[in-house]
Amino acid sequence: MKIVQLEYFIEVVNRNSFTKAAQALHISQPSLTATIKKMEHDLGYQLLKRSTKEMTITEKGIQFYNHAVTLVQQYHQTMERMYDLKLSQTPKIKMSTIESTAYWVSLVIQQHHQKHPDQHYQITETLNPEILAQKLVNFELHLGISNDQIRHEDVVSIPLYEEDYVLLVPEDRFTQQKSISIKGLPLIVPNKPYQVRKHIEDYFTHLEERPNIVMEVERFEAATNFVHQGMGYAVIPRVYYQSRHTQHLSAIKIRPTIKRTIYINYARHRQYGSHVQDLVAACQHYWGTI
Template sequence: MKILQLEYFIEIVNQNSFTKAARTLHISQPSLTATIKKMEAQLGYPLLKRTTKDISITEKGIQFYKHAKTLVHQYHQTMEQLYDLKLSQTPKIKLSIIESTAHWISTVIKAHNLENPDQHYQITEILDLNTLTQKLLDFEIHFGISNDKIKHEGITSIPLYNEDYVVLTPKDEYQNHTSVSIKHLPLIVPIKPYQVRMHIDDYFTHLQARPNIVMEVERFEVATNFVHQRMGYAVIPRIYYQSFKTNHLNAIQIRPKIERTIYINFAKKRQFSPQMTALLDQIQHFWRFKKH
């Protein structure tokens, strides 16, 4: 069975129509129908139920669809990586970040690119520590920034800087306060199992208190919007607030404070190009300079 056949089947399911799928794939409908029938004959079970009006997918067809999507995705990902090797002697640097680091990492990459104008980059956002660890070990990314240390024998985890969390409030509230307790405040927090949420949950566990959570969101940007609407108070990293000066909002120190450490991580067994090593050095130098 060929990748092209899998792509045909996926398109039929996505479009829920042989006619629409054939139009998208630029082949004739009879040819597409024949391909699916041939696949079903090879497999020994039906993938689709056809009527004069519509189609539906069988239970085995659903499982086949899931596997087919995975295989097609892996195929295209592999071909892209192989093409990258042919295209350039300097393959793209793949870096995962967390939302609060987007501002300063763009500054570092810009400086790196000025010295390496032919270098390409791929920036993704990975918030789950287990996912980040696996992608580093599978060599899918070169570097990953995290807000906790990765404790794995195959990963080098280097601390970059420490930062505290602040509570984001409307501009006209807590104006004369240098710090505030968040024990009883209506809070807007990240969803589980993100590391920031774990930090907040651990903080309240240590205080032997229960947080008053009124909303759970995925991104600090979304939380900020709801603070504007006065629907609660957001707990965010200080550097996020400093990097994205938010009009009409204040960032107040939390009492007692919550802190975290930001790390740069990479697989120990991975061999880096000079450009990759230079980027790692520049990231570390940026924060050594900031500390002083």
């Protein structure tokens, strides 16, 4: 069975119509119907039930569809990687970052590119440490930045720097205070899946207090905008505040402090080229850890 046959079947299921699928695939409907019938004959079971009024998918068809989607995705990912190898003797470095590290990572990559001008990069965000670990061990990423140590036997997790969280407030608030308690203050915090939210909740659990959360957001940039609008105060990493040069907002030290460590991670058993090794070393050198 060929990949194109799987793609035809997926298109029919997604559009729930042979006619619409044939139009999208730019083939004739009889040809598409014949392809699906041949697949069913080769498999020995029915994938789709057809009538003059509707088309439905069988239980075995559903299972086949799920496997087909996975196979087609893997095929295209593999072809993309092979194409990368054809384009250059130095395949692109795939690196995952987190929002708060965007500024310094861009500086490091700029310096790295000056040393390796033929190098290409693909930068993404992966916020869940477990997903990041899986992508590293599955060779989907070369490197990944995380705000917690990844405890996985096949992942090396190297600390780069420690930073504290600060309270982002309008510059005319708390002007006489060098530090502040955030108990009871209206807080703008990240949504629950994010590690930063977990750090904040763990902080309040340790204090045996409940945070006064007035808004939950996806990104620090959104939190910053809402502080500008007077919706509350945001708890953000200090390095993010320092890199943004946020106008008309001040960062006040939180009392007692909330801290976190930023790590760079890579797969333990993967053989990395010199360009990737240089990038890891550049990140460490930027923060003075080597």
